[in-house]
Every structure is written in structure tokens, then in C-alpha cells.
Amino acid sequence: MQINFATLKTFAIAFALSYLTAGIGAGLTELGPWYFSLKHPEWKPPDPYFGVIWSTIFTLCAISGALAWQSAQGPNDKKRIILLFATNAFLNILWSAIYFKLQRPDYAVFEVVFLWLSILFLVMGLWRINKKAVLLLIPYWVWVSIATVLNVATVKLNGPF
Template identity: 30%
Template sequence: MKNIPFWAKVIFGILACNAVGLAASSVTLPAITTWYADLNKPSFNPPNWLFGPVWTTLYTLMGVAAAGVWEEGFPKPPVKSALTVFGVQLFLNGLWSFLFFGLQSPLIAFIEIILLLVFIVLTFKKFREIKWWIGWLLVPYLLWVAFAAILNLFIVVLN
């Protein structure tokens, strides 16, 4: 197989991660003005318009990070392992929206987001072991999901 240029890996990574966000938005957007609007939310809940730009930025950073790991050689066991864990956390990321907004189940979504946080930390560690700086691209994502978990918990408690 011919070598794939790094720029193509970056574009693929960004598109793949943002595709997860797009799929999740299919259940999120319809619920924002209906079910979600009626929930009791904590005072520190960000405005709805903020989520789109934040997630687009985070998915882009995730895609760049994945491309940086992929560039090290997919056949290498540490790269395969890191990208597998990345794939699991990306799946869990998308699943959260379907649990929270689609099933309208904040409690199940909260349990799932804790698992997501575990896999983000594992991805961070594996990426950092391959290239120290790549893992750090995931720190804003980790912090945002930790914040989202707190929001999720408050929504469970308040409702």
C-alpha cells in the first residue's frame, strides 16, 4: 500500500471525528428546543450556542492527534493499540448524545460519560507514549468532558 501523506491523515482524522459529532447532532438538535429546554439545569450551564463551536474545535484537535499517532506507523502494535482505544472513546463520545438526548436518559448517560472519561484518559496516556505532545492535544477535550459529566450529574440530581 502506498504511503498516505500526513496532510491526508489529518484531513481524514478531522472529518472522521467531526462525522461522529454530526451523527450525534441528529438526536441532539431536535431535543434542544423540546425535551432539553424543559429540564432543570444548574446555573453554570453554558448557553446552547456554545456547544457547536466547542465540539467542532475539540473534534478537530482529536482528529489531528489521531493523525499524529497514525503517522508513526499503523502496523506498530503501540500505534494500533492507541488508535483502537481512541476508536472506543470516539464511539462512546457519540453514544452519549444518543443516551442523553435520544433516549432522554440523563442517568444512563451519566454512567456512560464516566466510562468515556476513563477511555479519554487511556487515550491520552497511549498517545503521549507515542509522541509526548500529541497526548496534550486531548487535554481540552478531557477537561470539557469532565465539565460535561458534572453538568450531566447536576441535571440528574435536579430532575
Template identity: 35%
Template sequence: MFWIAFVIFLAACFGAGATGAMFPPGAWYRSLNKPSWTPPDWLFPVAWTTLYLCMATAGARVAVADDNAIAMGLWALQIALNTLWTPVFFGLHRIRAGMVVLGCLWVAVAAAMVALWQVDWIAGALFAPYLLWVTVAGALNGAVWRLNPEVARAGGAQPAE
């Protein structure tokens, strides 16, 4: 039963990750000012693949456990918000709205981690790297907003080239 649940959760994770292919960073993102500590481009797919494997494992472990309703609801909420950020930030070029989505995602991931931990401590621990990565993503989104106030004010308009 665990493996069936794992495949389902992994499909949900990679469905969320597919938005990265549908809305790649592209020239708009490359043209933005970014902080010096921005992770290199190659790290993003490596990190997300690892995180999605951890998230799917956590979800599958708790899905087959008793008293899992809150944890499963929060797992669903965080994957929905995870799916939303890429089209908002990279697709619509909405830096401020991306920050709002990331703030909500951070809360959902933190709450999911606690709820998962209460059902299965290993599942909760598997969400810790995800919370760390979302924290870094939030700091990066915030820094991009701060470094590109004219683009953020334009609310999706293309910067002058």
C-alpha cells in the same frame, strides 16, 4: 500521509458530531432544571469544533507513528463512546444511562490521552482540553440528574407539561 490520516480522523469526529444534528437538545432538554453554571448554548458547537480538530490532529499524528496500536485502539473507543452519548441522553432521554456513557467516555479519553502521549507528546497534549470538556459534561450530566430525579426515574418518559 499525515493529511490523509487527518481527513479520515476528522471525518470520524464529525460523524460523531452529526449525532447532535440528529438528536438536538430540543424542548425536552430546555424543560429540565439545570445548574446555574450551565454553559451557554452557543458554546457547545464552538467547543466541539475545536475539540474535534484537536482530536483529529492527535489521531493523525499517532496513526503515522510506530508502536501506535494501543493509542489507536483507545482513540477508536473514545470516539465510539462520544458518538453514543448524544442519542442516549438527547434521543432516548436517559439521563442516568447518559451518565454511565459519560463515565466510560471519561476513562477512555483519559486512557487515550496517556497512550497518545507515550507515542507523541503533542498528540497527548491535544487531548487535554477534551478531557477537561468531558469532565465538565460529566458534571453537567450529573447535576441534571440530581436536579431532575423524577425525569431520571422515568427513564426516557416525557415530563408532564
């Protein structure tokens, strides 16, 4: 891979958009009295780990997006990349809003299915464009799978909401 201005610009934009998504989601995440009053499953990772996990995931997503963009073969590929990542970013932010701002983990269980599917669609949609970009999304998919089980367990321990 040749490093030039266009490559640097692509990576800068990908990181800016990925971290903007992360920042909005983090801004919606309030670990206040309501959250700390919830019963959590014993296997839940400690709260400080979530920031490290999500920072890693958003970094991998930025690299994935930039690699896919560089490999795009025309405007249709680029439209697909934008649509897939934008949909995923929206659903990622929406989950945080539902769970933390609305304080509705039960509704978040429903929404997280769409978030999980959006990662599947990213994987499928980028597969023919850049397989390395897809591999970078696997930790995200695994983490959202774990988070989904955690979300369900939290609802079972605390419902109804």
C-alpha cells in the same frame, strides 16, 4: 514535519473520522421541548457555546490522531491508535444517544464515566507515541469532566427519570 501526500492523506482521514463522529453525535442531539423543559444549573454555558466547544474539541482530536498516526512505530502502535480513538468515538456517540434520544440523563451519568475513562486511556496509550498528540486531548478531557458535573447536576435538579 514534511508536508507530502501521505501527511495530507493522514490528516484528511483523521478530520473525516473526527467530524463524522461529531456529526453523528450532533444528529442525535435534539434541543427540543423535552430538553428545554429540564432545569439546568445556573452555571451551565449557553447552548450555542456547546457547538463551538465541541467543534474545537473534534478538531483537536483529529490533529491529535493524525500526529499519533504519523509517529506510530509499526502496526501495534497503529492498532492501539485505532482501538483507542474508535472506542472513544463510540462512547461519545453513545452518550448523545442516551442523553438526548432516550432522554435519560441518569443513564448518561453512568455512561459518561466510561467516556471519561476512554479519554484517560487515549492519553496513556498515546503518551509514548507522541506527547504533542496527548496535549491536544487535554481540553477534551477537561470539557468532559465539566460536562460530567453538568450531567450530574441536571439529574439532581430533574430526577427521577
